Amino acid sequence: MVGIPAIVARSMMMKSNSDSIYLPLVARTIRSSDSARSATSSEGADFLIVNTGTADFSRVFSGAGAQHVKIPVFFTLNDLQSEGSFSDTTSKLFQSGASGIVLSLAGIQHLTDNIIERDFLKVDTTDRVPQVTYSSANALEETNNVMVLTREKTKVAGFTKLDEKVMQLIATEKPILSEAVDVIRKAAPMMEEAELLVDAASRLSEPFLLVIVGEFNSGKSTFINALLGRKYLQEGVVPTTNEITLLSYSEVDSESIERCERHPDGQFTCYLSAPILKEMNLVDTPGTNVILQRQQRLTEEYVPRADLILFVLSSDRPLTESEVGFLQYVQQWKKKVVFVLNKLDLYRNSDELEEATAFIKENARKLLNTEDVTLFPVSSRSALEVKLSYSNNNDREHHGEVLLSDPRWRSSKFYDLEHYLLSFLDGSTDNGKERVRLKLETPIGIADRLLTSCQRLVKLEYEKAIDDLTSIRDLVSGANSYALKIEADSNSWQKQISSLIERAKSRAITLMESTLQLSNIDLIFTYMLTGEKGPSAKATSFVQNDILSPALDDAADLLSEYSKWLSSSNTREANLYLECFHERWNSLVSQEESGSSDRTELVNEGEKLSIKALDGFSATAAAKVFEEEIREVATGTFGGLGVAGLSASLLTSVLTTTLEDLLALALCSAGGFLAISNFPGRRKLAVEKVSKAADELSRKVNEAIQKDISQSASQLVQFVDTASKPYQEACQRKIDWLQGVQGELSAVERKLQTLKIDIQNLHGS
Numbered sequence: 001m002v003g004i005p006a007i008v009a010r011s012m013m014m015k016s017n018s019d020s021i022y023l024p025l026v027a028r029t030i031r032s033s034d035s036a037r038s039a040t041s042s043e044g045a046d047f048l049i050v051n052t053g054t055a056d057f058s059r060v061f062s063g064a065g066a067q068h069v070k071i072p073v074f075f076t077l078n079d080l081q082s083e084g085s086f087s088d089t090t091s092k093l094f095q096s097g098a099s100g101i102v103l104s105l106a107g108i109q110h111l112t113d114n115i116i117e118r119d120f121l122k123v124d125t126t127d128r129v130p131q132v133t134y135s136s137a138n139a140l141e142e143t144n145n146v147m148v149l150t151r152e153k154t155k156v157a158g159f160t161k162l163d164e165k166v167m168q169l170i171a172t173e174k175p176i177l178s179e180a181v182d183v184i185r186k187a188a189p190m191m192e193e194a195e196l197l198v199d200a201a202s203r204l205s206e207p208f209l210l211v212i213v214g215e216f217n218s219g220k221s222t223f224i225n226a227l228l229g230r231k232y233l234q235e236g237v238v239p240t241t242n243e244i245t246l247l248s249y250s251e252v253d254s255e256s257i258e259r260c261e262r263h264p265d266g267q268f269t270c271y272l273s274a275p276i277l278k279e280m281n282l283v284d285t286p287g288t289n290v291i292l293q294r295q296q297r298l299t300e301e302y303v304p305r306a307d308l309i310l311f312v313l314s315s316d317r318p319l320t321e322s323e324v325g326f327l328q329y330v331q332q333w334k335k336k337v338v339f340v341l342n343k344l345d346l347y348r349n350s351d352e353l354e355e356a357t358a359f360i361k362e363n364a365r366k367l368l369n370t371e372d373v374t375l376f377p378v379s380s381r382s383a384l385e386v387k388l389s390y391s392n393n394n395d396r397e398h399h400g401e402v403l404l405s406d407p408r409w410r411s412s413k414f415y416d417l418e419h420y421l422l423s424f425l426d427g428s429t430d431n432g433k434e435r436v437r438l439k440l441e442t443p444i445g446i447a448d449r450l451l452t453s454c455q456r457l458v459k460l461e462y463e464k465a466i467d468d469l470t471s472i473r474d475l476v477s478g479a480n481s482y483a484l485k486i487e488a489d490s491n492s493w494q495k496q497i498s499s500l501i502e503r504a505k506s507r508a509i510t511l512m513e514s515t516l517q518l519s520n521i522d523l524i525f526t527y528m529l530t531g532e533k534g535p536s537a538k539a540t541s542f543v544q545n546d547i548l549s550p551a552l553d554d555a556a557d558l559l560s561e562y563s564k565w566l567s568s569s570n571t572r573e574a575n576l577y578l579e580c581f582h583e584r585w586n587s588l589v590s591q592e593e594s595g596s597s598d599r600t601e602l603v604n605e606g607e608k609l610s611i612k613a614l615d616g617f618s619a620t621a622a623a624k625v626f627e628e629e630i631r632e633v634a635t636g637t638f639g640g641l642g643v644a645g646l647s648a649s650l651l652t653s654v655l656t657t658t659l660e661d662l663l664a665l666a667l668c669s670a671g672g673f674l675a676i677s678n679f680p681g682r683r684k685l686a687v688e689k690v691s692k693a694a695d696e697l698s699r700k701v702n703e704a705i706q707k708d709i710s711q712s713a714s715q716l717v718q719f720v721d722t723a724s725k726p727y728q729e730a731c732q733r734k735i736d737w738l739q740g741v742q743g744e745l746s747a748v749e750r751k752l753q754t755l756k757i758d759i760q761n762l763h764g765s
Contacts, residue, residue: 214312505694
C-alpha cells in the first residue's frame with residue numbers, strides 16, 4: 001500500500017481480515033529525523049525503514065527529533081560491500097541505533113556464513129530470534145526479494161541500579177524458561193496457557209507490569225488518572241472501561257491519548273506521555289464483576305503475567321462477592337497484591353477507616369493465605385484534583401515539595417502509595433529488591449503452575465496407558481476361554497449328530513433282530529445257500545438304501561452346517577476383538593499398523609476333521625458287513641445240522657402248527673435242539689457288533705468335533721495375539737514416551753527450584 005498513510009493502511013488491513021488473530025504491521029519509509037518523529041508519533045507506524053545512503057543514516061538519527069523515535073528502525077543497505085567494510089558499516093549502524101538492516105535477496109546471496117554468524121547471530125538472542133521478512137525496498141506489496149536482519153539489544157527496562165548478579169540471573173533464567181516452554185508444549189500440546197509463560201519470559205526485560213483490578217465504579221479510572229497526573233481515562237458513574245487497556249509510554253506531550261491500537265481480541269494498547277510509564281506499564285481491566293466472558297478471560301490471562309496487582313476497592317462496598325472470587329483466582333498464581341481502599345473521604349472519622357481496613361486485611365489474609373497484607377487508603381479524586389491544579393507548574397524539580405505543601409494532597413494519602421510504587425523501580429531499595437524478586441519469580445510461578453498441571457496430566461495419561469495395556473492383555477488372555485464357550489455352544493450339534501447315528505443304529509439292530517428269527521428260517525437258509533458271492537438279500541438292500549445311506553447323507557449335511565457355524569462363530573469372535581481394539585485404541589495406531597488387509601487371512605479355517613470322520617464310512621460296505629453278520633449267525637447255527645436239518649426244514653414247511661414243527665424237528669434230529677439253543681446267543685453277538693460299529697462311528701465324529709473346536713480356539717488365540725500386537729506395542733511406546741516426559745518435567749522442575757532458591761538468596765547477606 002504505497003503512499004497510503006499508516007493509520008489508513010492499518011485500518012484497511014484489519015477490516016480486510018477482521019477474524020485474524022494476527023495484527024497487521026505497518027512500515028513507514030523515511031529520509032529524515034522529522035519524518036521519523038512524525039511516523040512514530042502521529043501516523044501510528046509499527047517500524048521505520050530508512051531509505052537513504054549509508055552516510056546519511058547518522059544524520060537522520062542525529063537530529064533533534066530522533067530521540068523521540070521509540071519504534072524499531074531498519075536501514076536499507078543497497079550497495080553490498082566487501083566483508084570487512086560490510087561489518088564496519090553494520091557495526092556503525094547498530095551503534096547509531098538501528099534495529100536491523102534490509103537487504104535484497106540477490107545481495108544476501110553474497111554474504112558469507114562468517115558475516116552472518118559474527119554480525120547477527122553472536123548476540124543476545126534470548127529475547128527474540130533474528131527476524132526474516134520479505135518485502136520490496138520500494139513497495140511493501142512486492143515480496144520475495146528482501147531479507148531483514150535484526151540485532152538484539154541487551155537491556156532490562158523498568159529498573160535502575162541493577163547489579164551484575166541480577167543481570168546474570170536474568171540471563172540464566174531465560175533458557176530454563178525456554179526449556180520449560182518446550183517440555184510443557186511437548187507434554188500438553190493443547191495447553192494454551194503455555195503462551196502465558198512465553199509472554200512472561202519475554203517480559204523479563206520489559207517494564208514493570210502493574211495490573212489494576214477492581215469492580216465497576218470502584219474508582220479505577222480516577223485512580224489511574226491520579227497516578228498518571230492527568231485525565232487520560234474517562235470517568236463516570238456508569239461503567240467506562242469496557243475492554244482491557246495496556247498503557248505504555250510515549251514522549252509526545254499531550255493531555256490526550258496519542259495513539260491506541262485495538263487488537264483482534266478486543267484489547268487496546270494506548271501510548272501516553274505520563275512520566276511514570278517510562279519505567280512501568282499499567283493494565284486497566286474492565287472489572288471483577290464484568291459481564292462478558294471474553295473480558296473476564298482476558299483479565300484472568302493478565303493476572304499470571306502481572307509483576308504486581310493493585311486491587312482497587314471502593315469504600316462504600318469493600319470486598320464484594322465478585323472481588324472475593326477474583327482474589328481466590330489470584331491466590332492460585334500466588335501474585336503480590338497491594339490493596340487500594342479508594343474514596344477515603346466517604347468515611348466520617350478515623351474509627352470507621354480503621355474498622356474498614358481491619359475488615360479488609362483480615363479477609364485478605366484468609367483469601368491469599370498470607371500474613372503480609374499491604375493496604376493503602378486513598379482519595380484518588382482529591383489527589384487528581386491537586387495534581388491538575390499544579391499541572392501548569394514548570395518547576396519539575398520541586399514539584400513533589402509543592403504537592404506536599406498542599407493539605408489536600410496530604411489528606412488524600414496518595415503520596416504514600418505513589419512513593420511505594422516508585423520505590424519498586426529502584427533495584428537498590430528494599431521495595432526495589434522485592435520488585436526484582438517479583439519480576440524474576442513471575443514467569444517461574446507460571447512455569448510452576450503449568451508444570452504441575454502437566455505432571456498431573458501426564459500422570460493421568462500414564463496411568464491410562466498402563467490400564468490400556470493391561471486391558472489389551474486381558475482381552476488376549478480372555479481368548480483362551482473361547483474353547484469352553486464354543487464347546488458349550490456346540491453341544492446341541494453334537495447331540496443332533498449322536499441322535500442321528502443312534503437312530504440309524506437302532507433301525508439296523510431292529511432289522512437284524514427281525515431277520516434273525518426262527519420263523520424266518522427260509523430267509524436264514526437263503527443267506528446260507530447264496531454265500532458271499534451270491535445276490536444280496538432283501539434285508540441287506542434295505543439296510544443300505546433305507547437306513548445307512550440316508551443317515552450318512554443327513555450326518556454329512558449336519559456336519560457341513562456345523563462346520564459353517566463353527567467357522568462363522570470363529571470369524572465373528574475375531575471381528576469382535578478387532579472392533580474392540582479399533583474402537584477403544586484406534587488413536588494409538590495407524591491404519592497400516594492395525595492391519596488393513598483381509599481379516600480372513602489370519603482366521604484360517606483349515607479342513608474340518610469332523611467332516612473327514614465320515615469319509616471312512618461307506619453305506620455299501622456297512623451293508624455288506626451287516627449281511628455277513630447275518631450269514632455268520634445262520635451258518636454258525638444251522639450249518640452243522642446237515643440232512644436232518646434240511647428234513648426238518650422241509651417238514652416245518654408243510655406242517656401247520658408250532659407243536660408239529662417242534663415234533664418234526666425233534667423226530668428228525670435230536671442234535672438240532674442243541675444248535676437252536678445257541679441261536680439267541682449268536683444273534684445277540686451280531687447285534688452287539690452292529691451296535692459297537694455305530695458307537696465307534698459316533699465316537700470318531702465326536703472326537704473330530706472336539707479337535708475342530710480346539711483347532712478353532714487355537715486359531716482365534718493366535719489371531720487375537722497377532723491383531724493385538726500393534727496396540728500393545730503402541731501402548732508400550734506411549735508408556736515409555738510418557739516416562740521420558742515425566743523425567744523431563746521433573747528435571748525442569750528441579751532447575752526452577754534451584755533458580756527460586758537463587759532468587760530468594762539474591763539479596764541475602
